Amino acid sequence: DGGITQSPKYLFRKEGQNVTLSCEQNLNHDAMYWYRQDPGQGLRLIYYSQIVNDFQKGDIAEGYSVSREKKESFPLTVTSAQKNPTAFYLCASSFHSPYGYTFGSGTRLTVV
């Protein structure tokens, strides 16, 4: 079955450590996105990529980094420079079409 997979579902990180969140899709989608969601809040765009080997900053890119070496994969690294990293992270993908995004089931990151 085609879909988008985020792993792990829950992640704990010590302060000062970098951590990488995985996002893989087998939908043959061109574009991929990372969003952050804080409790009771909406979706804020971190980074997006419209094509392999290219990505752009979203609204809250500071303290995060991404890569897009393969069409299927768009990992997000939360660096130690991100001052408040505890949040729910959502990955999404889409064609360049008016059919919306398909979202993964999210990764909940907690800094301990």
Next chain:
Amino acid sequence: GQQLNQSPQSMFIQEGEDVSMNCTSSSIFNTWLWYKQDPGEGPVLLIALYKAGELTSNGRLTAQFGITRKDSFLNISASIPSDVGIYFCAGQLGNTGTASKLTFGTGTRLQVTL
């Protein structure tokens, strides 16, 4: 970045009641979408609208694309407990490049009491 204004922000309703929520924008969109997010999960697409004035149904859900292209409405009839969640609207300007990037609303949190 821009976020669309959704109202109400949250609502508590009794099972069996109808629900209405709306989404407004200062700029036009050519596609409107409605998503539902269950607790701890990613949003799932409910309805997509592609033409100004369009009215589309999906079971107990009905959504409309405003004629000004700056707003959209979602109605849920005869609510049930599994309707609980956060509902997001999203607007899309075009099919290619940055125009295909979605702009999301602030969300409406729905809670249903028995």
